[in-house]
Amino acid sequence: MAVAVKSGGAVKQFGAIRQNRHEYAKEWKKRTGGKVLGYFCTYVPEELIEAAGVLPVRIMGSHEPEDVTEPHIYKMYCPFCRDCLAQGLKGRYDYLDGVMIAHSCTHIRQAYASWTIHLPTSFQYYFSMPAKVQTPLAKPFLTSEMKAFKAALEKWTGQKISDDKIDKAIGVYNTNRRLMREIYDLRKSATPPISGMESMEMVVAGQMMDKKEHNKLLEQALTELKKKTGGNEPSSRLIIIGSEDDDTEFLDMVESLGASVVVDDHCTGSRYFWNEVVPKDNRLEALAERYLTRPACPQKDWEERTRWPHIEKLCDDWKVQGALLIQQKFCDPHEFDIPYLNKKLQEKNIPSLFLEFDVLVPVGQFRTRVEAFLEMIQQASLEF
Amino acid sequence: MVSDTKGILYKTAPLKLWNKARELRVNHYKEIQEAPEKGRLLVGGSVQAYPSLIAGFGDFAHLGGEAYGATIATDPDFALKCAEAVEARGYARDLCSYMRMYWGSMFLDRYPFGGKFPHPNLLLHLHFCDTHGKWYQVVSDYLGIPCKVIEFPTGGWGQREDLKVEYLSTQFNDAVEWMEKTLGRKSDDELMIESMKTEFMSQSLWGEIALLNQAIPAPLDHKTMPTLHVLGVLMRHKKECADFYKDLLEEVRERVAQKIAVVPTERLRLLHDGQPPWTFLEIFRYLEKFGAAVVGSHYLFYLGGTLWEREDGVLERRKTPQELGIPMRNREEALKVYAQWILYKNMWSRAICLPSEERSDQVLKLVRQWRCDGVVIHLNRGCENMSYGCMENKLALNEAGVPTMTYEGNQADARELDTSQIINRVDAFMESFGLSKLEK
Numbered sequence: 001m002a003v004a005v006k007s008g009g010a011v012k013q014f015g016a017i018r019q020n021r022h023e024y025a026k027e028w029k030k031r032t033g034g035k036v037l038g039y040f041c042t043y044v045p046e047e048l049i050e051a052a053g054v055l056p057v058r059i060m061g062s063h064e065p066e067d068v069t070e071p072h073i074y075k076m077y078c079p080f081c082r083d084c085l086a087q088g089l090k091g092r093y094d095y096l097d098g099v100m101i102a103h104s105c106t107h108i109r110q111a112y113a114s115w116t117i118h119l120p121t122s123f124q125y126y127f128s129m130p131a132k133v134q135t136p137l138a139k140p141f142l143t144s145e146m147k148a149f150k151a152a153l154e155k156w157t158g159q160k161i162s163d164d165k166i167d168k169a170i171g172v173y174n175t176n177r178r179l180m181r182e183i184y185d186l187r188k189s190a191t192p193p194i195s196g197m198e199s200m201e202m203v204v205a206g207q208m209m210d211k212k213e214h215n216k217l218l219e220q221a222l223t224e225l226k227k228k229t230g231g232n233e234p235s236s237r238l239i240i241i242g243s244e245d246d247d248t249e250f251l252d253m254v255e256s257l258g259a260s261v262v263v264d265d266h267c268t269g270s271r272y273f274w275n276e277v278v279p280k281d282n283r284l285e286a287l288a289e290r291y292l293t294r295p296a297c298p299q300k301d302w303e304e305r306t307r308w309p310h311i312e313k314l315c316d317d318w319k320v321q322g323a324l325l326i327q328q329k330f331c332d333p334h335e336f337d338i339p340y341l342n343k344k345l346q347e348k349n350i351p352s353l354f355l356e357f358d359v360l361v362p363v364g365q366f367r368t369r370v371e372a373f374l375e376m377i378q379q380a381s382l383e384f
Numbered sequence: 385m386v387s388d389t390k391g392i393l394y395k396t397a398p399l400k401l402w403n404k405a406r407e408l409r410v411n412h413y414k415e416i417q418e419a420p421e422k423g424r425l426l427v428g429g430s431v432q433a434y435p436s437l438i439a440g441f442g443d444f445a446h447l448g449g450e451a452y453g454a455t456i457a458t459d460p461d462f463a464l465k466c467a468e469a470v471e472a473r474g475y476a477r478d479l480c481s482y483m484r485m486y487w488g489s490m491f492l493d494r495y496p497f498g499g500k501f502p503h504p505n506l507l508l509h510l511h512f513c514d515t516h517g518k519w520y521q522v523v524s525d526y527l528g529i530p531c532k533v534i535e536f537p538t539g540g541w542g543q544r545e546d547l548k549v550e551y552l553s554t555q556f557n558d559a560v561e562w563m564e565k566t567l568g569r570k571s572d573d574e575l576m577i578e579s580m581k582t583e584f585m586s587q588s589l590w591g592e593i594a595l596l597n598q599a600i601p602a603p604l605d606h607k608t609m610p611t612l613h614v615l616g617v618l619m620r621h622k623k624e625c626a627d628f629y630k631d632l633l634e635e636v637r638e639r640v641a642q643k644i645a646v647v648p649t650e651r652l653r654l655l656h657d658g659q660p661p662w663t664f665l666e667i668f669r670y671l672e673k674f675g676a677a678v679v680g681s682h683y684l685f686y687l688g689g690t691l692w693e694r695e696d697g698v699l700e701r702r703k704t705p706q707e708l709g710i711p712m713r714n715r716e717e718a719l720k721v722y723a724q725w726i727l728y729k730n731m732w733s734r735a736i737c738l739p740s741e742e743r744s745d746q747v748l749k750l751v752r753q754w755r756c757d758g759v760v761i762h763l764n765r766g767c768e769n770m771s772y773g774c775m776e777n778k779l780a781l782n783e784a785g786v787p788t789m790t791y792e793g794n795q796a797d798a799r800e801l802d803t804s805q806i807i808n809r810v811d812a813f814m815e816s817f818g819l820s821k822l823e824k
Contacts, residue, residue, distance in 0.1 A: 132535035339474035
């Protein structure tokens with residue numbers, strides 16, 4: 001049975017950074033003397049934070065059972081938001097100089113709200129990212145929000161954020177996105193040189209480290225991966241679609257069964273980096289355009305459904321044979337879309353498997369279901 | 385306030401306007417039912433979705449989703465069928481229960497008052513929580529009708545308000561132009577502006593009525609208020625609503641002057657946080673057995689009404705723009721005034737847009753100003769939006785020395801509400817105040 005090939009060198013370092021994210025951030029602070037800003041939600045305009053000389057780090061959970069958030073967050077809220085808050089309450093993010101959020105789903109907003117009450121920092125910012133990204137009227141609103149956020153960062157850091165600094169930051173982030181796209185493109189191959197799990201670690205590491213340093217690793221990784229030969233063709237090519245998902249144990253299990261997760265649509269994956277900023281004179285407007293037109297989180301995907309055409313193209317371009325629909329328990333935005341996506345995948349003859357995630361995933365039970373799912377895909381491919 | 389005296393303390397009398405309130409509501413739903421066959425414009429969307437923008441197009445009926453969902457919830461058999469119809473289509477059970485009732489009615493093609501589900505001609509909707517934009521995306525897809533959603537800008541309460549007014553008012557204008565194109569006729573801005581003024585008046589009046597509940601004994605309670613507040617939710621743009629509230633204000637003032645209590649044994653005053661559990665409103669009657677009157681809630685005060693917060697933090701009647709002499713001479717001015725009114729007014733402003741701390745602060749203000757002894761918190765599995773901050777509310781209230789009781793339930797899905805467990809909790813909560821039942 002073919003098993004997804006694991007890479008070495010630079011690719012392995014992504015996993016190491018993810019595992020040691022707090023040590024990395026503390027060391028970065030010590031090394032640079034800079035501030036670290038924790039953020040919830042990938043709609044935060046990181047370019048401005050980079051331009052301010054601050055390190056943005058995405059606050060994420062640790063996939064451990066916890067009992068510290070119950071007094072703060074209602075049980076009906078998703079495990080991810082509770083896991084995030086738990087990290088703060090347990091003191092794991094005590095090195096943060098500030099926290100912020102871009103207007104996003106109710107659950108993660110609750111994590112942010114509770115964080116600011118019980119773990120106050122000198123800088124706490126609510127960035128009003130529009131939910132109605134499809135209206136042209138959102139652009140002037142968001143551009144003004146960018147301006148206000150820039151001013152707030154300047155006040156906090158005591159440093160002016162010049163156009164030059166913004167241009168440099170956009171350059172760094174665009175390079176970052178381009179490099180990750182290039183690595184993702186390699187997964188179109190019949191023998192993807194990087195596994196789905198490694199790809200997720202690559203993206204998640206990027207959400208936790210200095211982008212310039214991440215770019216160096218990405219360049220190294222790209223060189224290594226392009227040279228790689230002798231890979232195996234996976235038994236099934238899968239897409240993961242869904243909520244925030246950084247459960248590498250689950251992905252590792254799926255790929256140990258011979259499948260390869262060749263592409264994804266979630267925010268610890270391609271949604272984070274898919275589109276670049278198109279530079280223009282009005283830098284803030286350029287940033288606004290990028291965040292309004294990126295592949296949408298379902299929280300923002302209305303009135304028209306833009307997610308399916310994007311996902312369909314991913315399935316076509318990456319020759320996907322099956323879809324794993326991953327949803328954090330109680331995640332409303334994804335619960336809305338899943339029946340529709342299931343229907344569209346069915347129309348396209350792409351079988352799908354729906355799995356509900358919690359802080360800890362029942363890997364054993366999921367293994368049984370995934371095995372059956374993969375058998376179904378392989379059977380279908382034989383019939384064709 | 386907690387008295388050792390048992391038994392009747394105050395005189396009581398039924399509300400004179402009670403039947404009128406019910407009649408207005410029944411007529412509202414009858415109009416919706418008859419709209420398609422009479423060729424009358426029927427618009428769907430959130431109950432909060434800006435009826436005055438539609439009023440410029442003349443006479444219309446409005447099917448407001450949330451209240452419709454609550455109405456279905458009061459019919460347990462039909463509500464269950466609705467919930468099951470939605471689940472059969474692959475939707476999760478933890479989604480908004482108002483929405484699931486609405487969707488169920490739509491999928492089953494059944495109207496709770498008889499006949500088929502009335503198809504709106506178009507949907508004008510507002511988005512403020514994760515559910516709303518997606519709710520009507522499904523409705524629009526299923527019924528094949530056009531939909532325009534206006535985003536209510538959230539976050540950063542009290543900050544960058546001018547940006548939010550601009551964003552909201554430009555969306556209003558966009559929505560009016562969209563309706564003009566969709567309906568093939570122009571909006572009459574004078575009609576729109578007149579409707580806005582009526583909306584402001586209705587909401588201000590309901591707020592003023594809510595303020596009267598600070599009186600001891602309370603003239604209204606949480607069992608009576610839903611029937612009264614819902615008119616401000618369903619038809620605040622209509623003159624009959626404003627007229628009704630004017631009359632109700634007089635009646636409630638009279639009740640305060642005469643010390644007419646809705647709960648004649650009132651010896652404990654409580655605030656309710658969250659939606660009422662529509663499938664178990666008996667909880668409020670049960671509390672009355674102990675002489676406990678639920679005198680207010682964030683939800684019932686702000687959904688149909690509005691209040692103004694003074695510099696010193698006291699909540700008072702909110703004056704309308706017309707009283708303040710704010711001009712609304714043309715569409716542009718009117719839409720900005722409308723946006724400003726709504727941005728400040730609203731339950732969401734105070735529930736969703738507020739940081740959790742300020743939301744807790746708002747609940748504490750209600751507790752103090754309405755002279756409450758404790759708060760009953762509904763941990764509502766049917767609305768994650770209103771559950772936002774509820775646990776932090778509990779912590780903040782307890783820290784301020786306000787006793788609280790929580791109960792897990794669902795605003796509209798009776799399967800998620802354990803009535804015996806709630807009764808046990810109420811018993812324990814009352815015992816904590818040293819109160820036993822005055823009646824069996």
